[in-house]
Amino acid sequence: MDPINIGIIGLGNVGMGTLTILTENAQQIAIKLGFPLCVRAVCSRNVAGKALPPGLDSAVRTSNWREVVDHPDIQIVAELVGGSIVAREIVETAISRGKSVVTANKELIALAGAELWDRAITAGINLAMEASVAGGIPIHAVLREGISGDRIGTLYGILNGTCNYILTEIESRGASFDQALAEAQRAGYAEADASADLDGFDARSKLAILAALSFGERIVPSDIYTEGIRRITPVDFEYAHQLRHTIRLISAARQTSDGLILSVRPSLIPQSTILAGVRGAYNAVWVQGRYGADTFYYGRGAGSHPTGVAVVSDLMRVAREIRCGSPERVSPFAHARLGEYLPIPVTLHQSAYYLRFRVQDRPGIIAQLAAALAAENISIDSVLQLPNANWRDLPFVITVEPTTEQSVRAAIARMAELHFLIEPPLAMPMEQSL
Amino acid sequence: MDPINIGIIGLGNVGMGTLTILTENAQQIAIKLGFPLCVRAVCSRNVAGKALPPGLDSAVRTSNWREVVDHPDIQIVAELVGGSIVAREIVETAISRGKSVVTANKELIALAGAELWDRAITAGINLAMEASVAGGIPIHAVLREGISGDRIGTLYGILNGTCNYILTEIESRGASFDQALAEAQRAGYAEADASADLDGFDARSKLAILAALSFGERIVPSDIYTEGIRRITPVDFEYAHQLRHTIRLISAARQTSDGLILSVRPSLIPQSTILAGVRGAYNAVWVQGRYGADTFYYGRGAGSHPTGVAVVSDLMRVAREIRCGSPERVSPFAHARLGEYLPIPVTLHQSAYYLRFRVQDRPGIIAQLAAALAAENISIDSVLQLPNANWRDLPFVITVEPTTEQSVRAAIARMAELHFLIEPPLAMPMEQSL
Numbered sequence: 001m002d003p004i005n006i007g008i009i010g011l012g013n014v015g016m017g018t019l020t021i022l023t024e025n026a027q028q029i030a031i032k033l034g035f036p037l038c039v040r041a042v043c044s045r046n047v048a049g050k051a052l053p054p055g056l057d058s059a060v061r062t063s064n065w066r067e068v069v070d071h072p073d074i075q076i077v078a079e080l081v082g083g084s085i086v087a088r089e090i091v092e093t094a095i096s097r098g099k100s101v102v103t104a105n106k107e108l109i110a111l112a113g114a115e116l117w118d119r120a121i122t123a124g125i126n127l128a129m130e131a132s133v134a135g136g137i138p139i140h141a142v143l144r145e146g147i148s149g150d151r152i153g154t155l156y157g158i159l160n161g162t163c164n165y166i167l168t169e170i171e172s173r174g175a176s177f178d179q180a181l182a183e184a185q186r187a188g189y190a191e192a193d194a195s196a197d198l199d200g201f202d203a204r205s206k207l208a209i210l211a212a213l214s215f216g217e218r219i220v221p222s223d224i225y226t227e228g229i230r231r232i233t234p235v236d237f238e239y240a241h242q243l244r245h246t247i248r249l250i251s252a253a254r255q256t257s258d259g260l261i262l263s264v265r266p267s268l269i270p271q272s273t274i275l276a277g278v279r280g281a282y283n284a285v286w287v288q289g290r291y292g293a294d295t296f297y298y299g300r301g302a303g304s305h306p307t308g309v310a311v312v313s314d315l316m317r318v319a320r321e322i323r324c325g326s327p328e329r330v331s332p333f334a335h336a337r338l339g340e341y342l343p344i345p346v347t348l349h350q351s352a353y354y355l356r357f358r359v360q361d362r363p364g365i366i367a368q369l370a371a372a373l374a375a376e377n378i379s380i381d382s383v384l385q386l387p388n389a390n391w392r393d394l395p396f397v398i399t400v401e402p403t404t405e406q407s408v409r410a411a412i413a414r415m416a417e418l419h420f421l422i423e424p425p426l427a428m429p430m431e432q433s434l
Numbered sequence: 435m436d437p438i439n440i441g442i443i444g445l446g447n448v449g450m451g452t453l454t455i456l457t458e459n460a461q462q463i464a465i466k467l468g469f470p471l472c473v474r475a476v477c478s479r480n481v482a483g484k485a486l487p488p489g490l491d492s493a494v495r496t497s498n499w500r501e502v503v504d505h506p507d508i509q510i511v512a513e514l515v516g517g518s519i520v521a522r523e524i525v526e527t528a529i530s531r532g533k534s535v536v537t538a539n540k541e542l543i544a545l546a547g548a549e550l551w552d553r554a555i556t557a558g559i560n561l562a563m564e565a566s567v568a569g570g571i572p573i574h575a576v577l578r579e580g581i582s583g584d585r586i587g588t589l590y591g592i593l594n595g596t597c598n599y600i601l602t603e604i605e606s607r608g609a610s611f612d613q614a615l616a617e618a619q620r621a622g623y624a625e626a627d628a629s630a631d632l633d634g635f636d637a638r639s640k641l642a643i644l645a646a647l648s649f650g651e652r653i654v655p656s657d658i659y660t661e662g663i664r665r666i667t668p669v670d671f672e673y674a675h676q677l678r679h680t681i682r683l684i685s686a687a688r689q690t691s692d693g694l695i696l697s698v699r700p701s702l703i704p705q706s707t708i709l710a711g712v713r714g715a716y717n718a719v720w721v722q723g724r725y726g727a728d729t730f731y732y733g734r735g736a737g738s739h740p741t742g743v744a745v746v747s748d749l750m751r752v753a754r755e756i757r758c759g760s761p762e763r764v765s766p767f768a769h770a771r772l773g774e775y776l777p778i779p780v781t782l783h784q785s786a787y788y789l790r791f792r793v794q795d796r797p798g799i800i801a802q803l804a805a806a807l808a809a810e811n812i813s814i815d816s817v818l819q820l821p822n823a824n825w826r827d828l829p830f831v832i833t834v835e836p837t838t839e840q841s842v843r844a845a846i847a848r849m850a851e852l853h854f855l856i857e858p859p860l861a862m863p864m865e866q867s868l
Contacts, residue, residue: 021583021725031650032582034764130580136726138580145579146564146572148466149455149746216465274732277708291455292570292733292743298708299729309726312583326758335465 003038004319007068009090010080011044014104014131017308018078018315023053025312033316035323041068069094076126076318078311079103084111091116095123100322102314104131104307110205114218117331124327128314133206134159134283136299136306138313143213143287144332150289152214156431157251159206159264161281161301162190162197163229167247167266168279174234189281199228200249200264207251207264210285214253215260216335217342225346227265231426236356239384239397240268243354245430246276252431259344268354268430347406351429352381355408358395358422365420372414373400376407399430437472438753441502443524444514445478445486448538448565451742452512456749457487463750471753475502503528510560510752512745513537518545525550529557534756536748538565538741544639548652551765558761562748567640568593568717570733570740572747577647577721578766584723586648590865591685593640593698595715595735596624596631597663601681601700602713608668623715633662634683634698641685641698644719648687649694650769651776659780661699665860670790673818673831674702677788679864680710686865693778702788702864781840785863786815789842792829792856799854806848807834810841833864 006022008015022029022039030036041060044050048061060067069077069090077094081087084107091108094101101120103109109116109132120127130140134157143152158164162184169180181198184190196202201221208221229249240247250267253260269276274296278284283301288294300306321327359365370380379401386394400408408427415421440456442449456463456473464470475494478484482495494501503511503524511528515521518541525542528535535554537543543550543566554561564574568591577586592598596618603614615632618624630636635655642655663683674681684701687694703710708730712718717735722728734740755761793799800817807814813835820828834842842861849855 017725025583025585025725028585028650028769029583031769032764136729138576138729141575141580142572145747145751146575147743147747148750149459149463150743151459151462216462274708274711277711289743291451291459291739293737293740295570295572295731295733297729297731300727303727305725306727309581309584309723313579313581316582317579321758321760324755324758324760326755326760330466330468335462 001035003036004075004322005038005040005073006076006078006315007041007043007071007074008039008078008080009043009065009068010082011042011047011050012080012082013304014307014311015044015080017304018080018311019056020053021305021308021312023055026055029312029316033320037315037319040074041071043068065090066093069097069099074099075322076100076102076315078315079105080311082107084108088112092119095119095125098123098125100126100318102128102311102318104311106132106202106205106209110208110221113209113212114331114333117328117333121328121331126318126321126328128318129209130314131307131310133209134285134299135302135310137283137285137297138310139210139285139297140213142297143210147287147289147292147295150292152287152289153255154288155210155214155253156275156286157203157207157210158248158275158278158282158284159203159251159301160197160249161283162194163203163249164278164283165189165281167229167232167249170232170234171237171246176234177230177232198230200226203249203251203264207253207262211253211260211262212333214287215255215341216333217260217340218333219262219343223343224262224264226263229266232266235386235395236426238386239354239356241271242384243268243399244271245269246271247428248275248278250431254349255341256344256348258348260341261346261349262343263346263349266428268428347404347409349405349429350402351405352402352432353400353408354428354430355398355400356395356426357398360420360422362420368418369398369415372411372418373398375414376411378403378407378411435469437470438509438756439472439474439507440510440512440749441475441477441505441508442473442512442514443477443499443502444516445476445481445484446514446516447738448741448745449478449514451738452514452745453490454487455739455742455746457489459746460489463746467750467754469757471749474508475505477502499524500527503531503533508533509756510534510536510749512749513539514745516541518542522546526553529553529559532557532559534560534752536562536745536752538745540566540636540639540643544642544655547643547646548765548767551762551767555762555765560752560755560762562752563643564748565741565744567643568719568733569736569744571717571719571731572744573644573719573731574647576731577644581721581723581726581729584726586721586723587689588722589644589648589687590709590720591637591641591644592682592709592712592716592718593637593685593735594631594683595717596628597637597683598712598717599623599715601663601666601683604666604668605671605680610668611664611666632664634660637683637685637698641687641696645687645694645696646767648721649689649775650767651694651774652767653696653777657777658696658698660697663700666700669820669829670860672820673788673790675705676818677702677833677864678705679703680705681862682709682712684865688783689775690778690782692782694775695780695783696777697780697783700862702862781838781843783839783863784836785839786836786866787834787842788862788864789832789834790829790860791832794854794856796854802852803832803849806845806852807832809848810845812837812841812845
């Protein structure tokens with residue numbers, strides 16, 4: 001049977017993984033689909049220097065992406081270059097040429113997913129983006145197909161493998177943040193400039209996409225409260241363990257009666273939850289549905305081959321749709337009734353909180369902190385101090401009963417006047433609903 | 435836009451859950467699909483006595499399933515009656531009438547899935563069966579779409595919620611098997627006659643389906659070595675914990691260079707693996723792909739609403755396919771090259787093993803057991819005895835280094851002559867590759 005023809009733009013990690021899987025699995029793919037996929041063109045800035053897998057001899061090699069999207073035989077363009085400027089031009093041009101698009105680009109989809117879906121539907125083509133979030137986890141297939149009949153209430157994600165690797169290194173070896181970061185860089189889990197990971201912006205893009213899919217509402221990344229992991233220390237894990245919790249960078253989308261609360265921030269989660277078992281450079285997504293209750297999905301967040309599987313699976317799905325002539329008809333980013341799940345400020349979030357203080361030893365410290373909390377009607381749940389701790393050296397912790405983020409922030413603002421604090425308190429929500 | 439019309443046959447737990455979700459989520463479903471789903475007929479032996487959700491007033495109510503499959507307007511029949519005799523007649527009749535079918539029936543799909551898929555493809559209709567395995571986990575969507583580009587090497591499942599509930603009750607409370615079973619029955623997790631669950635046959639049907647989907651080969655349930663959980667005692671968990679393992683009823687499909695090895699049996703798994711965190715009446719599936727590496731899926735295995743989500747999601751997918759005129763073209767149960775992944779005997783499985791002995795106290799016991807093992811070239815890894823244990827009362831354990839199931843069975847056959855054994859040894863594989 002005639003093949004469906006593909007053009008691959010971008011031969012970095014993900015592009016090479018995609019090519020490897022497409023060639024090594026070619027026969028199996030053809031059997032599963034009932035027809036083969038054929039790579040007709042590959043594009044990379046340094047295409048001449050790339051060693052491609054065998055079987056691609058007849059494919060066009062170019063460093064000009066327009067040659068791929070303009071190629072008359074190519075039906076699906078895989079955009080694997082990343083970034084949001086050139087990538088957007090590639091995707092929009094391909095759509096305007098009537099070609100279907102598979103993309104692994106989280107920034108682009110987080111920023112412009114809704115517009116791109118609208119264009120795709122207008123153009124009568126197919127768009128797929130499984131690889132844009134949590135590479136190895138087929139979370140798009142799950143949300144769009146597998147549990148599409150459910151109504152999602154809450155979604156929690158561990159969406160940045162670098163942060164999870166660093167946090168579990170701090171947890172398991174007592175490493176400092178800087179040591180753990182250096183280790184992650186040595187192990188290839190963190191780039192030299194890892195700030196997009198460490199400060200939560202990578203996870204923020206991914207949460208924007210998952211929240212859009214889950215709630216059918218356009219989510220702008222800048223609507224998401226975002227806080228990174230740089231302040232987490234081994235001592236925080238010691239206190240968390242005392243509380244039978246651990247610490248992860250949790251990306252959360254919660255539907256409340258007032259709207260959607262979105263955040264990316266280090267959070268305490270109970271050790272008994274399956275989410276706490278996510279260690280190292282893995283990703284995971286926990287979904288609570290009104291009918292399906294809890295489901296949980298786990299896998300590698302990145303990597304040439306795991307992300308390549310997502311791209312290849314998308315290519316197969318889109319090829320199947322092209323073969324039956326069924327273009328996209330409904331945007332997965334806009335199926336809510338207008339405004340139903342619009343984001344509301346994170347300050348309305350209600351939770352128990354963990355507050356960690358570094359202080360100069362002085363009498364009456366607890367009394368003054370407690371007064372600041374009481375002034376905001378916050379009840380103290382426990383005061384924790386590690387054995388053998390000296391207040392001059394080691395921080396201590398106050399946990400408080402469920403209250404609003406707004407109240408916690410107000411209490412922390414009051415504490416700014418307390419000169420015995422060496423640094424502002426570190427506040428983390430304690431997730432109870434897992 | 436015109437609706438797609440549905441008939442529901444079977445109004446038990448799953449049928450009622452499906453109707454509830456279809457009616458309560460009707461508006462959301464219509465937005466996601468771009469058109470509504472309309473329930474035109476419902477069928478149940480005692481349909482007169484059923485209190486249906488509101489909005490179904492105009493639906494035909496009948497106790498004769500033929501009225502549903504013969505209804506000229508109905509495009510999708512949901513078979514939710516269970517069992518394999520009448521259900522098969524319903525599904526085959528519906529297919530022969532050119533209607534698409536959604537089924538939640540694991541026995542039927544495990545027994546006749548390959549034939550039903552062939553019929554569906556010949557008839558040019560759509561068939562869906564997400565709810566037939568691990569109700570709340572969208573594992574079919576994952577295997578058929580989400581990671582279809584990968585090549586699966588191994589699949590491990592915890593596929594029976596009753597067994598998992600009982601095992602974790604034994605583990606966490608030290609309950610005996612009988613106590614834990616009674617507790618499961620009180621909690622509604624086990625039926626009065628739970629033998630299909632306890633002896634592994636329910637999990638076997640589910641594994642047959644997942645292995646067929648994973649390897650594209652027809653799998654007959656009777657090809658699967660199956661052993662239940664009746665012999666597991668609190669002491670086994672104590673020994674397992676000493677070994678930093680736990681015990682679960684593991685359904686496994688492993689691709690080896692010789693073929694596929696399939697088994698359902700209680701197994702020791704490392705406590706550090708995320709699979710060990712599956713407690714209570716939950717199900718989980720762990721997949722190891724050649725390219726995607728490890729992915730893991732977790733959720734409720736049964737229940738009216740979680741299984742209903744699977745049925746409704748299938749109805750949505752099939753409705754979408756009908757609307758674009760794209761019937762099934764390739765059977766998910768037969769996409770391997772012929773015979774590539776045919777099952778081979780479980781006796782070829784290689785693993786470390788846990789052997790638990792109940793003995794009459796007598797000198798020389800270890801020496802004689804060791805001799806039986808040595809005669810089959812099996813190396814002892816450790817001999818474990820709980821502190822304060824009296825050999826007359828408490829069993830002890832020998833773990834052995836990786837060997838074949840065949841050798842273990844031969845050694846156990848030799849031990850049949852040792853009259854100090856009160857019962858045959860309990861042998862469980864220790865899974866290392868998780």
